[in-house]
Amino acid sequence: MSAPRRRRAAPPPSRHPRRGRRGVVRQGPLRTHWLLLTTLLLTLAATLLFQGYTQHLYDDRPDQAAAPAGAGTVPAAVHSGGPVIDTVGGKPRSAGPKPGTIALTFDDGPDPHWTPLVLDALHRAGVHATFFVVGTQAAEHPELVQRIVAEGHQIGVHTFTHTDLGAAPEWRRSLELRETQLTLAGAAGVTSSLLRPPYSSTAEALDDPSWAAVQQAGREGYLTVLTTRDSEDWRRPGVEAIVDAATAGPGNQGQIVLMHDAGGDRQQSVDALDTLFAKLKARGFTFTTVSQAVGLPDPVRPATAGDHWQGLALIWLLQGGGLALTVLGWLLWAAGAVSVLRAVVVLVAAHRHKKLRRHGWGPPVTEPVSVIVPAYNEVAGIEPAVRSLLASDHPVEVIVVDDGSTDGTADLVESLNLPYVRVIRQENAGKPTALNTGIAAARAELLVMVDGDTVFEPDAVRMLVQPFADPTVGAVSGNAKVVNRGGLLGRWQHIEYVVGFNLDRRLFDLAECMPTVPGAVGAFRRSALLGVGGVGEETLAEDTDLTMALCRAGWRVVYEERAKAWTEAPASLSALWRQRYRWCYGTLQAMWKHRGALTQQGQAGKLGRRGLLYLLMFQVLLPLLAPVVDVFALYGLAFLDPVRIIGLWAAFLLVQVLMGVYAFRLDKERLGPLWSLPLQQFVYRQLMYLVVIQSVFTALAGSRLRWQRMQRYGSLQQSVPSVPSATSDAAPEPVGVGGYRAQVHEAARNPGQRT
Numbered sequence: 001m002s003a004p005r006r007r008r009a010a011p012p013p014s015r016h017p018r019r020g021r022r023g024v025v026r027q028g029p030l031r032t033h034w035l036l037l038t039t040l041l042l043t044l045a046a047t048l049l050f051q052g053y054t055q056h057l058y059d060d061r062p063d064q065a066a067a068p069a070g071a072g073t074v075p076a077a078v079h080s081g082g083p084v085i086d087t088v089g090g091k092p093r094s095a096g097p098k099p100g101t102i103a104l105t106f107d108d109g110p111d112p113h114w115t116p117l118v119l120d121a122l123h124r125a126g127v128h129a130t131f132f133v134v135g136t137q138a139a140e141h142p143e144l145v146q147r148i149v150a151e152g153h154q155i156g157v158h159t160f161t162h163t164d165l166g167a168a169p170e171w172r173r174s175l176e177l178r179e180t181q182l183t184l185a186g187a188a189g190v191t192s193s194l195l196r197p198p199y200s201s202t203a204e205a206l207d208d209p210s211w212a213a214v215q216q217a218g219r220e221g222y223l224t225v226l227t228t229r230d231s232e233d234w235r236r237p238g239v240e241a242i243v244d245a246a247t248a249g250p251g252n253q254g255q256i257v258l259m260h261d262a263g264g265d266r267q268q269s270v271d272a273l274d275t276l277f278a279k280l281k282a283r284g285f286t287f288t289t290v291s292q293a294v295g296l297p298d299p300v301r302p303a304t305a306g307d308h309w310q311g312l313a314l315i316w317l318l319q320g321g322g323l324a325l326t327v328l329g330w331l332l333w334a335a336g337a338v339s340v341l342r343a344v345v346v347l348v349a350a351h352r353h354k355k356l357r358r359h360g361w362g363p364p365v366t367e368p369v370s371v372i373v374p375a376y377n378e379v380a381g382i383e384p385a386v387r388s389l390l391a392s393d394h395p396v397e398v399i400v401v402d403d404g405s406t407d408g409t410a411d412l413v414e415s416l417n418l419p420y421v422r423v424i425r426q427e428n429a430g431k432p433t434a435l436n437t438g439i440a441a442a443r444a445e446l447l448v449m450v451d452g453d454t455v456f457e458p459d460a461v462r463m464l465v466q467p468f469a470d471p472t473v474g475a476v477s478g479n480a481k482v483v484n485r486g487g488l489l490g491r492w493q494h495i496e497y498v499v500g501f502n503l504d505r506r507l508f509d510l511a512e513c514m515p516t517v518p519g520a521v522g523a524f525r526r527s528a529l530l531g532v533g534g535v536g537e538e539t540l541a542e543d544t545d546l547t548m549a550l551c552r553a554g555w556r557v558v559y560e561e562r563a564k565a566w567t568e569a570p571a572s573l574s575a576l577w578r579q580r581y582r583w584c585y586g587t588l589q590a591m592w593k594h595r596g597a598l599t600q601q602g603q604a605g606k607l608g609r610r611g612l613l614y615l616l617m618f619q620v621l622l623p624l625l626a627p628v629v630d631v632f633a634l635y636g637l638a639f640l641d642p643v644r645i646i647g648l649w650a651a652f653l654l655v656q657v658l659m660g661v662y663a664f665r666l667d668k669e670r671l672g673p674l675w676s677l678p679l680q681q682f683v684y685r686q687l688m689y690l691v692v693i694q695s696v697f698t699a700l701a702g703s704r705l706r707w708q709r710m711q712r713y714g715s716l717q718q719s720v721p722s723v724p725s726a727t728s729d730a731a732p733e734p735v736g737v738g739g740y741r742a743q744v745h746e747a748a749r750n751p752g753q754r755t
Helices: 032-056 114-125 135-140 141-148 168-186 208-219 239-247 267-282 290-294 307-355 382-392 409-416 431-441 458-468 488-511 526-531 544-551 573-593 595-601 601-637 642-668 672-680 685-702
Strands: 085-086 093-095 102-108 132-135 155-157 189-193 224-226 255-260 286-288 299-301 368-374 395-403 421-426 447-451 454-456 473-482 522-523 556-567
Touching: 032 307, 032 473, 032 601, 085 168, 085 208, 102 114, 102 290, 102 447, 114 141, 114 267, 132 135, 132 141, 132 522, 135 141, 135 168, 135 286, 135 307, 141 168, 155 168, 155 189, 168 189, 168 208, 168 307, 208 224, 208 239, 208 368, 224 368, 224 526, 239 255, 239 267, 255 642, 267 286, 267 601, 286 299, 307 454, 307 488, 307 642, 368 382, 368 409, 395 409, 409 421, 421 431, 421 601, 431 447, 431 454, 431 526, 431 544, 447 458, 454 526, 458 556, 473 488, 488 556, 488 573, 488 601, 488 642, 488 672, 488 685, 522 526, 544 556, 544 573, 544 601, 573 595, 573 601, 595 601, 601 642, 601 685, 642 672
Parallel strands: 102 132, 102 255, 102 286, 132 155, 368 395, 368 447, 395 421, 473 556
Antiparallel strands: 085 093, 085 224, 189 299, 447 522, 454 556, 473 522
């Protein structure tokens, strides 16, 4: 074991702190980080919502899949008219292609594979065509939109998500057209008044819902372009069948031909083009765009600067959303895999720890123990705490250090007139100072530190000091139990203590990287404490700071699960928040203070490369990712397969339940409270990760917090053994010779003595 070293104090994170009541400095509360967090989550939610709308509400049915409806409102002139329809001004007009002209149109693109092949074929033949693009596809491949326009082809709108406009409400029709128009403006700097509704065909096939959509599009400035000839390439019937369908018809009647450059395997469409060009040119047809075929002015105009920049923002949003989804997907899979791996490792470690501890620690440790109880306004629980310590079956002296209490804590302890109990009063200076006062006053080499709200089992002290049979052990963590576990919040904390804290302590014990001996129940060598300079005041988690200092000094820190003590847990969400905020923030302080352990060797290196990295991963980084997991879960329920999402959540919950059952069995606890584990995922879990977020932001901002004393409820009054006062009739065994038995009332009177 290396020689103990004195700890270096961490630099204060604030230049101008002000002293708080408990000796811990504090600055004003932070508020901007909650605004930032809310903004980030709302931005993420909006991005995912938009991404879900564009990607998972995309209508990918084949072109003829829309069910026909009645056509009572469609004017006869429209049914029998041409394929290009203008309803501006309320009076519908239609036009058809001039004789001898062919307007080739391509729907559903652009596609990164098929659209370039179509453009290459058109270029070889010297043919111009019209491309009706889907907004989401155009946003994903803006370079193809630019190429279409640059090579002289005409461009039109095919909605944003390929939705059936006839079946969509008016607001969505407008949204679909506007978003696609902005995408064209952002991608190529142009706008177009040409619209081809998805699932449309000829004018004769218009029904009432489709006609309503055509009329609304006309009011918004669009010309609706239908077809006269469907190549049916979407069926993939073969190259010859595509050519025959596209070139059928007598004479030189002009045609608007429907083809596709996206939406599936379009190899047959590409292969058919050269034959189609040759066949129709041989018949005297001229290939042109839609507007030229019907004799209309060019419908493609330069976009305004405002539309161009809005379009660019839309494209960036979609591309950024896609990248965010990809990154989030990998992060969530990695987090899930790490969490499952952790569960397996923790369970295996717990099983191995149980086997190792069956062999004991060595020769029994019987030397006396000094128990230090720092107390600040602990009148509700100090009496049961002290009496439980005197009821120990191991020789003890109890030192109550009153840290300037204002509720009569010291007076109450003195009025009990208990043997082997000393009360030391000091001005309010904080818990670390109170502990150091107790260490200086202690008479024994082995010290037990206990909070003023904690009640020990009769054998807890004896069990707690047995690991000191190993001379390399400098500190021992006991097994803290929640006593007020009756309500839902109490059950959740009980589960956390048993499943979270205790399973982790077994793992830390095996890995020799214990980061925390809890203030509620822990034992130390006095020489080890003095070697590291006592309890530090630089962090709010003095127990974690002290434990890490001992590890860095070369001491082993172990876990003795048989040393049980009962402690009060917060009984309200606000009290729980304050406690966990202090714990988490203090742990971050201690981790930063002892970051040098990452590069050290020996026991310190184990703490750094095992303990600190474990804390960083599972108590900082994964909780920071938790809000994203929740938002992504809602996204999955709304846009993905809800059965799959629920199944994944159920699998995650099953892993937690299995861990809970095993942990409860190890601690010999009843399994009943585990019924509340599923409910824990909807309130308690969110509270815990918000605590981490608050703590991280506070640490990054360089602020310090005041000590938050937890409210006491007196939950421990009922189960404490009766301990006689120093004026009773029995003679006590002196400390260091014998020990108190399970019931101290067998001890005798020793008038006036207070050691």
